[in-house]
Amino acid sequence: MSIGAGPSGGALIRKQVSNLLYAHPRLFLTLLLGPPLLWLGVVYLGSLFALLLQSFFSIDEFTGLVRREFTLSTYAELFQPANLDIIVRTVSMATAVTLAAAVIAFPIAYFMARYARGRLKAFMYLAVMLPLWSSYLVRVYSWKLILAKEGILSWVVDKLHLNWLLDAILSISVIGGPSLSISYTGMFLVFLYIWLPFMILPIQAALERVPANLMEASADLGARPRQTFRKVILPLAFPGAVAGSIFTFSLTLGDYIIPQIVGSSRLFIGQAVFIHQGTAGNIPLAAAFTVVPIIIMGIYLTIAKRLGAFDAL
Amino acid sequence: MKIAVRFHSVCRYFGEVRAVDNLTFEVADGEFFSMLGPSGSGKTTCLRLLAGFDQPTSGHIEIHGKTSEGVPPYERDVNTVFQDYALFPHMNVIDNVAYGLMVKGVRRATRLARADEMLSLVKLGDLGARRPAQLSGGQRQRVALARALINEPRVLLLDEPLGALDLKLRQDMQIELKRLQRNLGITFIYVTHDQEEALSMSDRLAVFNQGRIEQIGTPREIYRTPGTRFVANFVGLSNLIPAEWAQRLAGFHADCSLRPERIRLMVPEEQPREGEIVLGGTVVDVRFHGADTLHEVELKNGQTLIVVTKSSEDAGPQEARVGMRVHACWSKSDMHPLGNIN
Numbered sequence: 001m002s003i004g005a006g007p008s009g010g011a012l013i014r015k016q017v018s019n020l021l022y023a024h025p026r027l028f029l030t031l032l033l034g035p036p037l038l039w040l041g042v043v044y045l046g047s048l049f050a051l052l053l054q055s056f057f058s059i060d061e062f063t064g065l066v067r068r069e070f071t072l073s074t075y076a077e078l079f080q081p082a083n084l085d086i087i088v089r090t091v092s093m094a095t096a097v098t099l100a101a102a103v104i105a106f107p108i109a110y111f112m113a114r115y116a117r118g119r120l121k122a123f124m125y126l127a128v129m130l131p132l133w134s135s136y137l138v139r140v141y142s143w144k145l146i147l148a149k150e151g152i153l154s155w156v157v158d159k160l161h162l163n164w165l166l167d168a169i170l171s172i173s174v175i176g177g178p179s180l181s182i183s184y185t186g187m188f189l190v191f192l193y194i195w196l197p198f199m200i201l202p203i204q205a206a207l208e209r210v211p212a213n214l215m216e217a218s219a220d221l222g223a224r225p226r227q228t229f230r231k232v233i234l235p236l237a238f239p240g241a242v243a244g245s246i247f248t249f250s251l252t253l254g255d256y257i258i259p260q261i262v263g264s265s266r267l268f269i270g271q272a273v274f275i276h277q278g279t280a281g282n283i284p285l286a287a288a289f290t291v292v293p294i295i296i297m298g299i300y301l302t303i304a305k306r307l308g309a310f311d312a313l
Numbered sequence: 314m315k316i317a318v319r320f321h322s323v324c325r326y327f328g329e330v331r332a333v334d335n336l337t338f339e340v341a342d343g344e345f346f347s348m349l350g351p352s353g354s355g356k357t358t359c360l361r362l363l364a365g366f367d368q369p370t371s372g373h374i375e376i377h378g379k380t381s382e383g384v385p386p387y388e389r390d391v392n393t394v395f396q397d398y399a400l401f402p403h404m405n406v407i408d409n410v411a412y413g414l415m416v417k418g419v420r421r422a423t424r425l426a427r428a429d430e431m432l433s434l435v436k437l438g439d440l441g442a443r444r445p446a447q448l449s450g451g452q453r454q455r456v457a458l459a460r461a462l463i464n465e466p467r468v469l470l471l472d473e474p475l476g477a478l479d480l481k482l483r484q485d486m487q488i489e490l491k492r493l494q495r496n497l498g499i500t501f502i503y504v505t506h507d508q509e510e511a512l513s514m515s516d517r518l519a520v521f522n523q524g525r526i527e528q529i530g531t532p533r534e535i536y537r538t539p540g541t542r543f544v545a546n547f548v549g550l551s552n553l554i555p556a557e558w559a560q561r562l563a564g565f566h567a568d569c570s571l572r573p574e575r576i577r578l579m580v581p582e583e584q585p586r587e588g589e590i591v592l593g594g595t596v597v598d599v600r601f602h603g604a605d606t607l608h609e610v611e612l613k614n615g616q617t618l619i620v621v622t623k624s625s626e627d628a629g630p631q632e633a634r635v636g637m638r639v640h641a642c643w644s645k646s647d648m649h650p651l652g653n654i655n
Binding site (some may be wrong): 224 | 412460464
């Protein structure tokens with residue numbers, strides 16, 4: 001190519017490509033969205049579909065092999081008392097964790113959104129996110145040590161002469177146990193700790209979007225602070241709480257590590273899936289168990305939509 | 314005269330910034346009172362002090378004879394129309410309007426009926442079921458007004474309520490607001506930076522600058538006899554006649570303001586009227602503004618005068634053109650000596 005004879009070949013092609021894309025925005029959009037849609041459509045939804053398909057197969061009692069014929073018998077198996085127990089146990093835990101997380105997260109999120117400024121705000125963000133920087137397993141094992149019978153919590157309780165209180169809690173039939181580290185109470189505490197950031201951040205984001213003058217307008221019209229909170233702040237923070245609860249609820253429903261490390265031998269859904277697809281080799285039942293959280297989340301989101309949680313989106 | 318609002322030596326400092334600097338004034342009951350000033354002049358801060366969103370650093374504020382010290386917004390007999398309306402996005406229009414009654418515990422049927430009345434008062438009768446996001450700017454403005462009026466406040470505070478509307482709509486709303494105020498007979502305290510709005514709507518207005526009131530008076534007083542240089546420049550157009558010049562021409566010992574429409578232009582051959590001040594100059598610019606025409610006249614001493622005349626029917630021989638030599642004449646009584654505040 002001679003210098004000064006117009007754009008070089010490479011530049012010319014680039015120019016033509018730009019012009020082509022500019023003239024055909026749909027083509028540009030297709031190129032842009034193609035790879036992520038392929039990922040979402042084939043890899044993600046595809047594997048989900050394969051999973052659903054598995055749940056309609058059954059396992060041969062004798063050979064232990066998967067029978068590839070359509071049947072609902074695997075789903076019927078879910079309703080056996082032992083399996084139903086697992087589901088009820090997991091959903092109860094997820095509900096308790098979600099409610100407690102919302103109650104604890106709200107004041108923190110409110111403070112972050114309304115009062116914290118500058119360095120304090122940065123510090124708050126850091127404090128909320130920091131636990132996510134370290135390994136999940138390490139944190140769960142640390143909690144096991146904290147909650148163990150000879151752990152730091154028992155030691156503190158002992159120093160405070162509150163042994164009677166801890167014993168009283170542990171002696172309650174369902175939520176108690178030999179020690180906090182092998183009880184539902186301990187598991188609840190660990191779940192709450194692990195998922196709390198996922199509740200704080202969406203609520204904080206929702207509160208951040210509420211203009212301050214709405215609160216002034218409310219007070220101006222005669223609403224006392226409690227009324228402003230109930231009628232203005234809470235409804236506007238609700239979508240954030242629902243978004244957070246989707247995280248805490250679904251993550252608790254699917255988790256199999258915490259129930260295994262902190263807790264008794266009673267199974268949760270995640271553990272059931274783990275065991276059935278692994279040692280037991282019952283892939284259809286594992287798949288059917290996996291469908292349970294999906295259905296529960298579907299119902300949950302429908303109710304949330306009915307309550308108007310997504311109206312502000 | 315009953316006093317609706319009284320400010321007594323009110324200051325509000327934000328750190329070093331004196332947002333409101335030692336203000337004392339009164340607003341009469343039933344008055345349409347405007348606070349006019351550029352942004353950052355302290356007018357909105359005054360409104361917030363009145364509404365109770367902010368507390369004065371010193372001094373005190375009385376609303377209908379009662380001190381407002383320590384009285385929270387929800388216990389004050391004033392309501393506010395916010396600049397960006399501050400409508401509740403999660404409620405429909407009728408619930409927004411009925412909010413003030415709801416928090417007072419008025420029964421649902423009663424308060425909705427009342428909210429309907431308020432909506433027809435602002436001519437939005439059929440939009441009750443909509444969400445604020447589905448309304449136009451002008452409609453939101455009316456909802457905000459209806460919501461603020463439902464509690465029947467004795468004083469209504471309006472913070473640049475028409476600022477976000479386009480010109481035509483703004484002019485219509487000005488007329489409507491004024492009519493509403495006359496019919497309801499409540500005190501309106503109206504913050505604006507639009508001098509035309511303040512002049513055309515107010516019974517009295519206060520011109521704010523840097524946290525202080527430069528002048529307070531009826532629109533006519535403010536326009537005809539501006540008290541300070543700032544007022545002369547901020548409210549309408551004005552020619553500033555420097556003190557030494559004013560002394561030679563008319564014996565005033567201060568800078569004077571001279572409204573451009575008080576000056577006559579005539580050809581040098583024409584005889585001035587009895588007692589008129591006459592100065593010769595050259596027309597350097599003519600700008601047609603529809604009803605009025607604005608001329609810039611350069612005087613012999615190099616100073617420029619702005620002269621506004623009624624536009625004539627057609628460009629006749631008496632029409633001033635650029636380059637024309639003219640005489641500018643005015644009477645001594647049109648010059649107003651300007652003071653300084655403190």
